[in-house]
Amino acid sequence: MPKRRSHFIKKFLIFISFIGSIFLLSGCWDRWETNDIAIVTATAIDKKGDNQIELSLQIFIPKAFGMSSSPSGGAGGGAVKELTFVISQKGVNMADALSKLQAELPRKIFWGQCKVFIFGEKIAKEGIQDHLDFLLRHPQPRERAYMFVSKGKAKHILELQSRLERSSAETMRELVDLEIGLKVTLKDLNEMLTSEAQAAALPYLKTMTEKGKKKSFQFPKIFGSAVIKKDQMVGYISQRETRGILWIRDEIKSYTVTFEPEEKKGNISLNPVTAKVDLIPQINGVNWSMLVKIQTEGTVIQNNSSLDTSNLSNLKVVEKAFQDGIRKRVEFVIEKVQNELRADILGFAKEFHREYPKQWRKVENRWDEVFPKVKIKYDIKAHIRKEGYINKPMKFRIEEEKE
C-alpha cells in the first residue's frame, strides 16, 4: 500500500514538473511576434539645439506592403501608397532619444533589418563616435549596415519617396551595392576609425530634384564622399575624386573610363575596366614614399576620336592616353587628401605599419605630420585588350562612304 502511494506521489510530481516546463518551453519572456515589432529600415541622426540630437527612424508599414502588392488594393487614386513612415525625437544621446521614440510606438523597435545609418552633416562635423558606441554596443544593429553622411538634415533623406524601391533606405542600399561609389559598413567604419590612420571616408548624400510636368520628384543621390578624421568630418571630396580613391583602394568595379587622346579630337570610353592595384611603401632613410602600382585593362565601348584602334601604332597612343587619364585622376585626389584634408583615407598608414613596423612605431603618434610629406611614385600600366563589335570608329565609316 505505501508503495502504491509513493508511486502516485511520483507520478503527480512528474506531472507537475511537466506542467511547469510548459511555461519555460514557450520562452514567453522573449516572445517577439512579427506583428509586435516595428521594423526600422533606416536611421538618421541629426544635431538639434545645443547639446541634443534628433534621432529619426524610418519604419516599415507591413499593412501597406500587403495592400500595394495586391492589384485591387491601391488602384483607386493611382497614387502609390507609402510603405514607410518617419518618426523622430530629440534626446541627449541615441539611447535617450530611442527610449522616447519607443514611448510613441505601439510596437517594439527592432533594429535587425536596419541597413542604413545616416549622419547629418552638422553632427558629423561635431563627432560621431558617441553614436557609434551605441550602434556597436547594442546587440541588434548589424555590422553590415551601410553608413552615410548627408548634406543638410539626414532626416530629410528618410522622408523622400522612392519610385523603384520600397523606400529611400532601400534605394540607398542598392546604390551602394552597385559599388559605383564607396561602400562602407558599420564594421568598416569602426575598423577605419580605430586603425593606424584614424580616418575614414563615407558616402555623401544629397537630395536631388527632378522637375517633372506635374510635380517635381525628389530623390537621394550619392555625391562624392565625406572625409572623417579621428571622428569628425573635416571635408568633402567630389564624386570624381572619390573615383580616384576607389582606384587606389582597388575597389573599382564596373566602371567606365573616358579620356581624350592627345591632340586628337574626341573621346574614347572604356568599359568594363579591370584593375589590379598595389600600394608599395618604401622607406629610404628619412624619406617615406609610396609606390602606387596600377595594372589595368579595358575594352573600348565608344570611340569618338579620330583614331582607329585596330591600328597597332594608334593603339599605343590610346593606351598612353588611358594611362595618363588614370594617373591624372589618382594624382588629383592624392594631392587633395595629402595637402588639403590631411586625412589618410587611403590606408597608407596601414601599409607602412605592415611593411615597416619598427619605423612605423617612431612616427605612430605624429602620422598627421608625416602623411602629407609622403612622396608618391606611380607605376601605371594600362592596356586595351578588346575593341568591341566594330573596329574603326563610326565616324570613319561615314566619311569613307562619302568619298
Place this chain on the structure above:
Amino acid sequence: MKWGNFLATAFIILIIILLQWPKMKQKPKKEKSAFIVLLLIGLFLSMFDLPYIGGPAKWIEYVFNPFGEILEK
C-alpha cells in the same frame, strides 16, 4: 537574505528528496547522509545574496593577483 531564493531552493530540494528518496531506500547509510548533507549545503548557501558577497572567485583572484599583474605589464 533573500527569502524568495531560499524558499524556491527549499521547494526544489523538497521535490528532489521526494523523487530520489524512494530509490535510495536500499542504499547504505553513508550514501543517504551524503545526499542530505549536500542538499543542506545548497540550502544554506541559498540564504545569502550570493552575487554580492565575497566568494570563491574573489579568493582566487586575490591569491593569483600577482600573476595577473605580470600579465598586465
Place this chain on the structure above:
Amino acid sequence: MKTVKISSLQMAMLMYPTIVATAILSVPNLTATYANQDLWISPIFASIIGFLTVFISVRLHKLYPEKTVIQFSEQIIGRIPGKILGLAFLFFYIQSTGGITRSYAEFIVSSFLFQTPIIVVIVSMVLLCAFAVYGGLEVLGRITQVLFPLFFVPLFLLIILLSPEYEFSNIFPILERGLLPPIKGAVVPGGWFSEFFITIFLLPFLADKKKGSKYGILTVFAVMITLVVVNLIVLFILGNTTSSKTYPLMNISRYISIADFFENLESVTMAIWILGTFVKISVFFYVVVLGTAQWLNIEDYRPLVWPIGILIVEFSFWAVPSSMAFIHYEITAFPFYSVTIQTIIPLFLLGIAFFRNKNRNRNKKKETNSVYK
C-alpha cells in the same frame, strides 16, 4: 562501475567541445588584448600546456589504471593530504562548472533572450545536464557522438561562408613586437588547454585503453588547429577591432551575406555554442559528481547529481556580480588557477608517484628474486 565503457573516439568527441565551445567565443578577444594581430600564434604556444597535461594524465593513468585522481592521490601522498587535495580538485571543478554556466547564460541573455531572467537560463541548462549526467558516462558519450557533427559542421560552414570577406593582409606585420605579446596572449587559452586534465576522469572507463593517449594528443592538436583558424578568421574580418568586441565570433557570423538573402547567421553561432556548452557543462558536472562520490567512497554517484546541481547554480552566482567582473576573473585569475590545479599539481603527483613506484618495483624485484631463488 566496471561495466561503464566508452570508446576512445567518444572520449575525443567529449573533450573537443569541452575545450572549444567556450574557447571560440571569448578567446579571440582575450588573446587580441595582448597579442593584437598575432593572436593566432597564441593558441600554438598555449597548446604546449595541453600536450603536457595530456602526457601527465596518461602517465598517471598508466600507473593507476583503474582509478581517478581523487582515488590515487590518496595512495600517492597519503590519506589525509590526499583527501585535502581531492577537495581542492572538487572545489575547482564545481566552481569552474559554475563559471561556465554563468558565462553561457550571460551570452544568451545579452545576445538573444534579452528579457529572460538569467536564473531561468541557468537552471534549465543545469537541469538538462543533470539528466545527461544521471544517465551516466555511456549516455554522455553517445549524446556527444550524435551532437558532434552538429557542433563541428556549422563551425566549418561558418568559416567557408565568411571567406569572401577575408582581408588576408590584416595578419601583417607578423610578430611586430617580438614573441612576448603572443606568449602573453597564450596565458588565457593556456587555462583552457589545461582542462585536458579531465581525461584522467575518462581514461579509466575506456574500452580500448591503448588508443587513449593517441586520441588525447589528437584532440589537443584538433583544438589547437580550431583555435588558430577561428582566431585567424576573426582577425581577417575584424582586424584591429577584435580586442574591443566581447564576442568576436558573434560579430563575424552576423557579417555573412551571400547573395543578399543568406544573412544574419548569428543563430548558427548560438546553436554551436549551446551544443558545445551543453557537452562542456555535462562533462564538468560528471567530473564533479563522480569525484564527490569517490571522495566520499560512495558506490553510486547518481543520487548526488541533484544536490550538486543546486550547488552549481549557486556557484554560478557566487561573487560574480557582473559580466565585467567575470571577464576580469577570466583573465587575471582563471588561467593561473586552472594551470596550477590541472597541470602543476598533477605534475608533482606524477613525480612523487614515479619515485615511489621505482622504490616499490625495486623492493618487488628483490622479493621476486628471493622467491625464485
